[in-house]
């Protein structure tokens with residue numbers, strides 16, 4: 498927190514993460530939710546009225562929040578980014594599952610306002626990603642397999658975090674250029690593969706495990722999110738940091754590098 502007060506808008510306010518963000522804001526001194534919208538009608542969340550998302554542009558114009566926090570779906574996130582660009586409101590989005598053309602839409606908005614997109618707002622995942630890059634560089638030639646596990650209502654697979662970790666591994670291992678999603682039948686492993694496994698079960702908040710194996714040894718690096726409050730806290734840290742930035746494209750690492758997450 499910068500110490501000043503922060504006014505935020507929340508999209509997807511009726512969803513699992515939207516509710517968590519509103520609760521986290523209520524628990525944090527100096528943060529107010531001035532706009533909350535959802536695609537379908539929803540009862541108030543933690544005492545905050547949730548409006549129809551079709552009214553987002555007029556609600557932003559009236560409330561003039563410092564930042565909007567979005568956890569919805571790719572199409573909606575792009576539409577909300579355009580509305581933020583028109584309204585001059587900074588946007589933090591944790592939504593995952595974007596197609597490349599949709600990412601272009603987010604980037605277009607970042608020419609007018611600051612936009613921060615993160616596949617995971619847990620600082621432990623930021624640490625995991627650093628450790629994965631280091632291990633991938635230190636273990637040339639080792640096989641790499643990634644497994645992620647999430648609750649049974651998650652739509653996108655593999656998770657956004659898994660894709661970020663795969664990008665990390667590939668950035669330091671030129672020899673790994675094929676992502677193989679599960680295996681079945683006669684499917685011997687090729688040396689250029691990274692195996693990717695997405696499990697969906699129960700109410701698991703989110704787990705990511707990277708296995709490095711070779712040379713008669715194995716290393717496993719794992720992150721487990723205890724609850725969604727971890728992500729909501731990180732998103733609020735990001736919103737607080739982003740509100741004062743120039744238009745542009747930002748990552749959660751920028752917030753952490755600046756000491757803006759809970760410091």
Ligand SMILES: NC(=O)C1=CN([C@@H]2O[C@H](COP(=O)(O)OP(=O)(O)OC[C@H]3O[C@@H](n4cnc5c(N)ncnc54)[C@H](OP(=O)(O)O)[C@@H]3O)[C@@H](O)[C@H]2O)C=CC1
Nearest residue numbers: 509511512513514536537569570573591593616617618728
């Ligand atoms: N970056 C991070 O740290 C994290 C990212 N996420 C990501 O956040 C997103 C939302 O997750 P979660 O809250 O669990 O999902 P939910 O399905 O619980 O909530 C999604 C919310 O967004 C609304 N919404 C609006 N447009 C869309 C759309 N096009 N598709 C889907 N929902 C839409 C839904 O409205 P309605 O009620 O009308 O369906 C709902 O309120 C996902 O992409 C998920 O991967 C999740 C956790 C952490």
Ligand SMILES: O=C(O)C1=N[C@H](C(=O)O)C[C@H](O)C1
Nearest residue numbers: 593616617651656657658703
């Ligand atoms: O949908 C979820 O729940 C989560 N989604 C994010 C992702 O796709 O990586 C982050 C977290 O793992 C929870």
